[in-house]
Structures are given as structure tokens and as C-alpha cells.
Amino acid sequence: MSTTTEPSPPLMGQIDAWRDDALADDRRHGPRPAALLGLALGVSFTVCFATGLLSHLIQHPTSWFTWFPRPAGLYRVTQGLHVATGIAAIPLLFTKLWAVFPHLLRTPVVRDVADGLERLSLLPLVGGSIFLLVTGVANIELFYPWPFFFPAGHHAVAWIVIGALIVHVGAKLSTTRDALARRAGPPLDEPIPAGRQATTGGDGLDRRRLLLWAAGGSAVLTVATIGQTVAPLRGLALLAPRRPDRGPQGFPVNRTAIEAGVVDAIASPAYRLTVSGGRAPLALTLADLHALPQRSATLPIACVEGWSASQRWTGPSLRDVLAAAGVTDHRGVDVHSLEASGRYASSTVPARVVADPDTLLALMVDGEQLAPDHGYPVRLIAPNRPGVLQTKWVGEVVVR
Amino acid sequence: MTSSGRLFWVALVIGWAVMGIGVVVMLTSNGDANPLAIVPVVVGFAVVHDAVLAPLAFLAFWWTGRHVPSVARGPVRGALALTVVLSLFALPLVGRFGARPTNDSALPLDYGRNLALLVAAVWAAAAVVIAIRSVRLGAARAQR
Numbered sequence: 001m002s003t004t005t006e007p008s009p010p011l012m013g014q015i016d017a018w019r020d021d022a023l024a025d026d027r028r029h030g031p032r033p034a035a036l037l038g039l040a041l042g043v044s045f046t047v048c049f050a051t052g053l054l055s056h057l058i059q060h061p062t063s064w065f066t067w068f069p070r071p072a073g074l075y076r077v078t079q080g081l082h083v084a085t086g087i088a089a090i091p092l093l094f095t096k097l098w099a100v101f102p103h104l105l106r107t108p109v110v111r112d113v114a115d116g117l118e119r120l121s122l123l124p125l126v127g128g129s130i131f132l133l134v135t136g137v138a139n140i141e142l143f144y145p146w147p148f149f150f151p152a153g154h155h156a157v158a159w160i161v162i163g164a165l166i167v168h169v170g171a172k173l174s175t176t177r178d179a180l181a182r183r184a185g186p187p188l189d190e191p192i193p194a195g196r197q198a199t200t201g202g203d204g205l206d207r208r209r210l211l212l213w214a215a216g217g218s219a220v221l222t223v224a225t226i227g228q229t230v231a232p233l234r235g236l237a238l239l240a241p242r243r244p245d246r247g248p249q250g251f252p253v254n255r256t257a258i259e260a261g262v263v264d265a266i267a268s269p270a271y272r273l274t275v276s277g278g279r280a281p282l283a284l285t286l287a288d289l290h291a292l293p294q295r296s297a298t299l300p301i302a303c304v305e306g307w308s309a310s311q312r313w314t315g316p317s318l319r320d321v322l323a324a325a326g327v328t329d330h331r332g333v334d335v336h337s338l339e340a341s342g343r344y345a346s347s348t349v350p351a352r353v354v355a356d357p358d359t360l361l362a363l364m365v366d367g368e369q370l371a372p373d374h375g376y377p378v379r380l381i382a383p384n385r386p387g388v389l390q391t392k393w394v395g396e397v398v399v400r
Numbered sequence: 401m402t403s404s405g406r407l408f409w410v411a412l413v414i415g416w417a418v419m420g421i422g423v424v425v426m427l428t429s430n431g432d433a434n435p436l437a438i439v440p441v442v443v444g445f446a447v448v449h450d451a452v453l454a455p456l457a458f459l460a461f462w463w464t465g466r467h468v469p470s471v472a473r474g475p476v477r478g479a480l481a482l483t484v485v486l487s488l489f490a491l492p493l494v495g496r497f498g499a500r501p502t503n504d505s506a507l508p509l510d511y512g513r514n515l516a517l518l519v520a521a522v523w524a525a526a527a528v529v530i531a532i533r534s535v536r537l538g539a540a541r542a543q544r
Contacts, residue, residue, distance in 0.1 A: 014462050091485055101454050114405070117412060124419060127446030131438075134445065137489060142498025142506055146441060152432035156425040157442060163418030170411020213478045217485055224486075224518060238514035239490050241498075247505030258502040373503075 015105070022102035033210050035172075035179035037096040040214075042169065044089040045129070049162050051082035055304060056155055058386055061348070069356040072383035073310075076302035079386065080229040083306025086136045087225055091217030093129055095210050118171045125164035128157050140305045141241045151304075228307040242307035248371040251301065251309035254387060255344070257372035262393045265338040266376055273361070273378055277399030278327035286377050289363060292316035292324060297358035303387040313381045315362040318354050321397065330354070331400045335380050338395040347389040348400070349382060358383050361394060457481075471537055472530045479526035483519050490515040 057065045058075065110116040132154060139150045146153070227237025231244045242252045257263050265271070272283040295317050302308040322330065332350040339345040353359050359382040363370065370376040375392030382390065426435040460480060468476050492498060493511035500506045 011459075011462065015458060018458065018461070087489075090489065091482075094481075094485065097449060097454070098457060101450075104450065114408060118408070121412070121415065123446055124442065126449060127442040127444070130445035130449060131442045138492060138498075141492040142500070143492040144498075146437065148434055148437045149429075149432035152425075152429045153438050156422045156429065156433040157438060159422030159425060160419045160442070163415045163420070163422065165415070166418055167412050167415035170408045170415065173407060209474055209478075213481065216478070217482050220482065220486070220518065220522065221489065224514075238509070238518055239486075239493060239511065240509070241493065241507055242505065243508055246508040252505035252508075253503055254506075256500070256502045259500065 019102040019105045022099075023106065031099075031175065032179045032182065034096060034099040035176040036211055037092055037099060037214060038172065038176060039180070041089060041092050041096055042165065044085045044092065045161065045165060047085045048082055048089070048132070049158055051078045051085075052155070052158055054078055055082065055386060056151070059151075059304075059389065061350070066352075067350075067384070069353045069359065069383040069385075072358065073300055073302075075384050075386060076229070076300045076308045079302055079304060080306055080308060083136070083140060084222060084226055084229070086133060088218040088222050090133055090137075090221060091214050093133060095214035095217070097126065099210055114171075118167065121164050121167040121171075124160050125168055128161035128164060131157050132161055140307075142305075229302075231309070240307070242303075242305070244307060244309035248373045249311075249365055249368060251311060251374075252303075252307060253373040254303060254305075255342075255392070257376075257393070260337070260339045260342065260345075260393065262338045263372065265395070266372060266393055271377055271395075273321075273394060273397065275321060275325040275327070275397045275399070277330075277333075278322070278325045280326065282325040284321070284324075286363070289316055289321075289361065289378065292320055294363075295320075295357060295360060297360060297381075297383075299358060299381055299383055301381075301387045301390060302385075308387075311365050312367070313360055313362040314364040314367075315360045315378070315381075317357050318349065318359045318361055318380070318382075318397070319357065321361055322354065322399065325399075327399050333400060334398045335391045335394055336396040336398065337391050338393040344388045344391070347380065347391045349380070353382050353385070356383055361397075471533050475526035475529040475533075479522050482522050486515060486518055486522070 055075075055078070058067045061067075110119060135146070135150060135154055135157075138144065139154070144150060221239075223233070223236050224239040225237055226240075227234035228240035228242045228244065234240070234243050234245060237243060244251060247253050257266060272285060273289060275282040275284070293316060294314055296312055296314040298310055298312045300308045300310045318333070322333070330351060332348060332354055334346055334348050336346040337344075349359065360380075361378050362375070362381045363378060365371075365374060370379060375394070378394040379392045380390050380394055423435070426433045426438060461477065464473055464477050464480070490511055493507060493509075494515055496507055496511075498507060
């Protein structure tokens with residue numbers, strides 16, 4: 001090279017060098033880091049998809065899906081896993097994107113029809129994956145800077161990402177299998193270009209150490225948040241949007257009485273719990289509800305946002321209230337809040353959940369009258385249900 | 401055609417069909433998941449990653465390659481990347497974007513302080529790794 005030749009812009013040259021190093025590294029050792037990261041991401045996204053779909057089906061029942069009230073804490077585990085796995089996937093995804101980014105810069109951009117279709121499928125895969133993680137994190141942090149309803153958007157894009165992931169797995173399965181089968185890299189058959197290691201700092205965060213970083217990053221984020229559902233670790237939950245021990249009566253609230261606009265209605269002496277749809281409508285005062293046989297059960301509030309907290313609830317069983325109203329045969333009930341409107345102002349309790357004796361119309365929590373923010377005068381609490389279906393400020397039970 | 405080739409085409413058909421379910425979910429959501437609102441965000445995230453985040457990450461990679469001694473380069477890069485991830489995760493918490501005036505149980509912690517603690521712990525860990533590497537490097541040089 002002549003010393004008088006105009007040198008290429010240093011930074012662009014560095015990008016080319018970095019891309020060539022990375023691609024050569026893949027050829028020398030096989031794309032093992034990217035393959036391992038891909039495997040970890042595949043597992044974590046599948047867990048997120050399965051647990052997310054489960055949560056969707058529980059909240060939007062279909063004829064072919066049945067969800068049982070036992071074990072009482074199962075939803076707490078599946079939804080806690082959904083959020084925790086999504087959080088742990090953040091460093092995995094960005095490390096994976098870093099590891100494979102040199103391939104985006106390769107030439108030719110598209111090799112053939114199959115390659116073009118595979119690369120086209122990367123757009124929904126990459127954009128959708130980032131979308132799911134960003135909107136999921138923003139949702140648990142109660143931040144909604146977008147013009148769509150979070151659960152609906154998150155659900156729709158989850159299908160798109162899983163579809164794009166299937167295409168990606170189909171394209172990369174044999175490469176991944178080969179890469180993972182290789183314990184160590186083969187002998188270097190391609191020399192490292194002289195001077196390259198000095199340009200981008202070869203002794204730095206090399207591609208093999210990426211795995212260590214991704215695992216460490218996932219561990220830090222998990223430890224900083226998992227205490228929102230695993231109570232013994234709450235002291236470490238420095239970045240948890242909720243703490244299971246913070247809130248009125250020692251546990252969190254999602255929607256307060258003021259936010260729901262029920263402050264006057266719940267304080268009214270005219271309050272009655274009405275049961276309709278049976279042989280004859282029944283209106284129960286708070287004293288009537290206290291006069292029914294009282295049952296206590298330790299059940300979690302398990303929020304879709306991934307936090308959960310277990311409390312001891314006391315009140316009449318829903319089935320005893322229905323019996324008092326003369327209801328013997330039903331297909332479940334709809335429980336309506338005193339809230340005038342709102343997506344979660346009512347919920348459906350299927351017959352098999354009504355039949356569970358621990359499905360309560362709770363009047364007390366941990367030996368105290370319910371706080372207004374926890375649903376005073378009456379809240380529904382049933383085993384193995386998302387928190388959004390544990391209707392607060394119950395005013396009416398309608399037999400189906 | 402190889403078996404992996406056949407596998408790819410089968411996966412392509414199944415995968416795009418599954419993506420189609422996502423489109424149907426959007427179109428039947430009564431506006432809750434309006435595709436006109438969602439698709440630009442999905443594409444936008446891919447573009448922001450490829451056109452902004454990845455180049456910025458490369459710039460940091462390149463700069464640390466030039467200015468950070470090799471013994472410290474890996475830990476510094478790792479700590480820098482983790483600082484960015486933790487900060488982005490914590491930004492809405494620290495800014496209290498989702499705070500509710502009548503709900504003390506939502507975002508109940510001092511997230512600015514907590515983020516600082518975590519970042520300090522990350523850099524302390526990086527410092528320990530650098531110290532261990534330096535000592536090992538010194539010992540190796542002394543043996544030569």
C-alpha cells in the first residue's frame with residue numbers, strides 16, 4: 001500500500017475489521033456463543049409465550065380451555081415466571097444481537113430466495129422481541145407511552161415473534177446443532193489478520209466472554225427484581241416496581257378506591273350486596289354477610305404484572321352466599337364491582353371455582369377489616385386466579 | 401435439497417402462519433391492538449436497534465479498544481454494557497413515569513439510589529476482576 005494513498009475513514013475501517021473478525025471467528029470456531037445464546041433465548045421466549053398465553057386464556061375463557069382452582073398458587077408461579085423470564089432475557093437478547101450483528105453487515109446482503117425470506121423474517125423477530133421486552137418492562141413499571149391497550153398489543157406481537165422464531169429455528173437448527181456439538185473449536189485454519197486484534201481490542205470482551213456477561217447481566221436483573229414475587233428476596237429487590245410488603249395492610253394495591261371512584265359508594269350506609277339470577281333477588285347488608293359462616297384461607301394476590309403477596313382472608317364462601325340466596329344450580333356467577341366502569345370492574349367465576357370452599361367474599365384480611373384500597377366492604381378472593389379477576393368493592397353477584 | 405433445506409421451508413410456512421395469527425389478533429381486537437399503532441413500533445424498534453443502539457455500542461467498543469489498557473478492557477466493556485442495560489431498565493422507575501398520586505404501593509422505592517448502588521456494585525466487581533488480572537499479569541511477567 002502506498003503511503004500517499006488516502007486512508008479510509010478510520011471508524012468505517014474499524015467497523016469492517018470488526019465484522020471480518022467476527023465472521024472469521026465464526027468460521028474458525030463455529031458460531032457457538034451465538035448458538036448458545038440462541039438456545040437460551042429460544043427457551044426463555046418459549047416459556048414467556050406459554051405462560052403468557054396461559055394468562056390470556058385464563059382471562060379470556062374459551063370453550064376448549066379449562067382452568068382449575070387448584071393448586072391455589074399455580075398462577076402465581078406461572079405469571080411470576082413469565083415476568084422473571086422476560087426480564088432475564090433482556091441481556092440475553094442484546095448480547096445475541098451484538099454477537100450476530102456482523103452478519104447483518106455482510107455482503108452480499110441477500111444470497112438467494114431462501115436467504116432473503118429468512119432475512120425478511122428477522123425484521124419481525126428482532127423488532128418484535130424488543131417490542132415484547134420493552135412493553136413488558138414498561139407495563140410492570142406502570143408506564144404506558146403508546147396508543148394501544150398493552151395486553152392486546154403484547155399478545156398479538158407474541159404470536160408474531162413466535163412465528164418468526166419458528167422460521168429462524170428452521171433456518172438455524174443444523175448450524176446450532178453443529179455449533180453445540182463442537183466442544184472446542186477446531187484447529188485454526190484461518191490466521192488472525194495481523195494488526196486486527198490491536199484495532200478493536202482483541203483482549204477485551206471477546207465473543208466467548210459474551211456468554212459470561214449475558215449470564216451475569218441476567219443474574220443481576222433477576223436478583224434486582226425477583227423479590228417482587230419471592231418474598232424472602234424482597235430486601236434485594238432494588239429495582240422491583242412493587243414490594244410484596246409495601247402497601248395498605250402490608251401488601252400492594254393495583255387500583256385504589258380513589259382511582260376507581262368508589263369512595264362514596266363503599267362508605268354508604270345503604271350498601272347492600274345483591275345476589276340476582278337465582279329464585280329471588282337477595283340483598284345482604286354487611287352485618288348479614290358477617291352473620292354467615294365465616295371461613296379463612298391463605299391465598300395470594302398474583303398480579304399479571306408479576307408481583308404477588310399471600311394473605312389470610314376471611315369471609316363467607318361464595319357458595320354459601322349463593323346457598324343463602326337459594327341458588328342450587330348454576331353455570332358460575334358474574335361478580336360486579338361498585339366501579340361505574342373499567343375493564344376489570346367485573347369478573348366471571350366459573351362453577352368449578354364457585355364450588356371451591358376457599359372462594360370467598362372476603363370481609364377481612366389478616367384479622368382486620370379490609371382497607372378501602374383492598375376492596376372494602378367486600379372483595380372476591382379465589383384460589384389460582386389472576387389478580388385482575390379478584391374483583392374488589394363487590395356490589396352484585398349475578399348467577400349465570 | 402438437503403434435509404435442513406426442507407426443514408427451513410416447512411418452518412417458513414408454519415412460522416408465517418403463526419405470524420398470521422398475530423395479525424388476526426390485531427385485526428379482531430376492536431382497536432385494542434390497532435396494527436397501525438403497533439406495526440410502526442415493532443419496525444421502529446428494529447430500526448432503532450440497528451441504526452442507533454448497535455452503532456453506539458460499536459463506538460463504545462471501538463473507543464475502549466483504543467483508550468482502555470488491555471488488562472481492563474473486558475471488565476470495563478462488560479460493566480459499561482451492564483450499566484446501560486440497568487439504566488434503561490430503571491429509567492421509568494427513577495423518573496417515576498408511572499407513579500400514581502393516590503397509590504403509595506406503586507413504585508415504592510428510592511430507585512435513583514438503588515440504581516446507583518447496583519451500578520456501583522457492578523463497577524466494584526469489574527475493579528476486582530481488573531485487580532486480579534493485573535496481579536496475574538505482573539506475576540507472569542516476573543517469571544519471565
